[in-house]
Amino acid sequence: MDTVQHVFRGTFVHSTQTCPMEVLENHILGVGSTGKILFIEHAEKEAQLALKWKFDESKIEDLGKNEFFMPGMIDTHIHAPQYSFIGSGMDRPLLQWLEHITFPTEEKFSDLDLASNIYETVVRRTLKNGTTTACYFATIHTDASLVLADIADRYGQRAFIGKVCMDSNTAYPEYIESTEESIAETQRFVEAMQNMKYDRVKPIITPRFAVSCSERLLCELGRLADSYGLHIQSHISESVAEIQEVLNLFPEYNNYTEVYSKNKLLTNMTVMAHGCYLTDEELHLFRSNGSAISHCPNSNISLCSGHLDVSNVIKQKVKVGLGTDIAGGYSISMLDAIRKAIETSKILFMEREKRRKESKTIHNHLQEENGMLPEKECNCRIKNNGKKVLSDQEAFRLATLGGSQALNIDHITGNFEINKEFDALLISPEIHNSPFDVFSQFSKEDMVQRFLYLGDDRNIKAVYVAGRRVVPFQNNS
Numbered sequence: 001m002d003t004v005q006h007v008f009r010g011t012f013v014h015s016t017q018t019c020p021m022e023v024l025e026n027h028i029l030g031v032g033s034t035g036k037i038l039f040i041e042h043a044e045k046e047a048q049l050a051l052k053w054k055f056d057e058s059k060i061e062d063l064g065k066n067e068f069f070m071p072g073m074i075d076t077h078i079h080a081p082q083y084s085f086i087g088s089g090m091d092r093p094l095l096q097w098l099e100h101i102t103f104p105t106e107e108k109f110s111d112l113d114l115a116s117n118i119y120e121t122v123v124r125r126t127l128k129n130g131t132t133t134a135c136y137f138a139t140i141h142t143d144a145s146l147v148l149a150d151i152a153d154r155y156g157q158r159a160f161i162g163k164v165c166m167d168s169n170t171a172y173p174e175y176i177e178s179t180e181e182s183i184a185e186t187q188r189f190v191e192a193m194q195n196m197k198y199d200r201v202k203p204i205i206t207p208r209f210a211v212s213c214s215e216r217l218l219c220e221l222g223r224l225a226d227s228y229g230l231h232i233q234s235h236i237s238e239s240v241a242e243i244q245e246v247l248n249l250f251p252e253y254n255n256y257t258e259v260y261s262k263n264k265l266l267t268n269m270t271v272m273a274h275g276c277y278l279t280d281e282e283l284h285l286f287r288s289n290g291s292a293i294s295h296c297p298n299s300n301i302s303l304c305s306g307h308l309d310v311s312n313v314i315k316q317k318v319k320v321g322l323g324t325d326i327a328g329g330y331s332i333s334m335l336d337a338i339r340k341a342i343e344t345s346k347i348l349f350m351e352r353e354k355r356r357k358e359s360k361t362i363h364n365h366l367q368e369e370n371g372m373l374p375e376k377e378c379n380c381r382i383k384n385n386g387k388k389v390l391s392d393q394e395a396f397r398l399a400t401l402g403g404s405q406a407l408n409i410d411h412i413t414g415n416f417e418i419n420k421e422f423d424a425l426l427i428s429p430e431i432h433n434s435p436f437d438v439f440s441q442f443s444k445e446d447m448v449q450r451f452l453y454l455g456d457d458r459n460i461k462a463v464y465v466a467g468r469r470v471v472p473f474q475n476n477s
């Protein structure tokens with residue numbers, strides 16, 4: 001029998017299936033001993049709830065003026081070892097960056113002391129920035145990957161941990177496993193994780209990307225995921241050079257997506273990072289398989305990989321969340337991912353508008369010179385595909401509920417629905433060292449908006465995962 005452990009009264013901001021950002025003022029939210037949300041109701045109904053759940057009214061915690069709770073943020077794509085070189089090497093394109101910076105660094109994670117040190121730092125730092133769920137890539141080293149799992153569990157973060165698989169690496173041959181080793185070590189990793197019986201830390205099958213995996217390895221990893229019922233993560237269609245390499249390596253497949261789907265790696269528990277260049281045909285395959293995309297706009301810009309048209313992904317009804325993609329992306333904060341997702345969408349919109357205006361000008365010019373163009377040509381040259389800019393509300397949804405849908409855990413977390421676990425951030429816009437100012441005329445919506453655009457970890461006063469406060473924030477109390 002669940003009993004009430006916490007009761008909060010104040011403002012709650014979350015997303016629902018129908019509303020990307022809903023602000024509930026003067027509500028009370030109750031969390032049970034199992035960490036699940038028991039009720040979220042208007043404060044006037046307090047007396048009735050007290051009766052039903054028998055909580056002591058003196059234990060109600062009133063939120064401070066202008067404070068609010070929002071759901072914990074979900075980073076659907078982050079490379080834990082790469083935190084060690086965050087913010088450097090941003091002047092190279094993807095494949096060169098992997099060869100010269102990433103692979104030589106990841107190779108060193110056979111050293112468990114190094115791994116333990118970096119992994120502890122990254123888990124603490126992500127939590128401090130409000131990431132209550134993280135979907136991690138580790139390295140090819142099984143024992144170090146298990147260390148990451150242990151640290152995430154110890155700090156109370158909800159996490160997926162991927163031991164990276166790669167049996168091909170012509171760019172940096174020192175960092176590679178044999179096919180047999182990769183399969184056997186993945187199995188060892190999965191079984192060791194299962195033996196640990198962590199509540200909220202799970203293994204995820206992780207072929208690095210098609211460039212670094214043989215067809216046999218992909219096929220065996222698809223089988224393992226199927227037989228253990230596991231999540232899957234990888235990269236797809238991030239840069240033009242990468243796609244070209246995949247098409248050269250797998251000439252018998254029609255496109256990049258097929259390489260994964262035909263090897264059983266595109267399931268309803270799959271999240272693929274980037275997807276900048278996926279065609280509508282490939283997106284259709286994602287949708288029909290129930291697979292998701294992790295949109296990593298900071299990384300896409302930093303490595304000059306390309307832009308994902310996330311509005312089109314949403315329009316095609318493909319599940320999508322946001323990722324920091326440390327360290328292709330240079331910011332550990334999911335707030336940055338929200339901002340970069342909005343900015344990317346605006347850049348794409350402006351490019352489309354520019355093209356539309358240019359073709360309209362050409363069109364007018366030709367009309368003057370030659371009379372009317374054939375109608376078909378007019379339409380296809382000036383149309384804007386009806387695509388819109390990503391709204392702030394929709395970006396907020398992607399960082400919370402969208403991420404939980406992408407990882408297929410939206411029955412557990414992602415918003416403040418009853419029976420989900422209470423993964424939450426207590427946001428304090430008026431903390432003494434806040435990076436932004438609050439004016440008296442601000443509504444709650446204004447407050448949320450300011451936090452999304454200008455806030456940082458200083459405004460995150462407390463972090464809860466499954467009802468448990470996970471990191472002490474001495475500075476902000």
Ligand SMILES: O=c1[nH]c(=O)c2nc[nH]c2[nH]1
Nearest residue numbers: 079102208209235299328
């Ligand atoms: O952004 C990226 N980071 C990586 O580590 C990686 N590996 C393959 N493809 C990748 N893309």
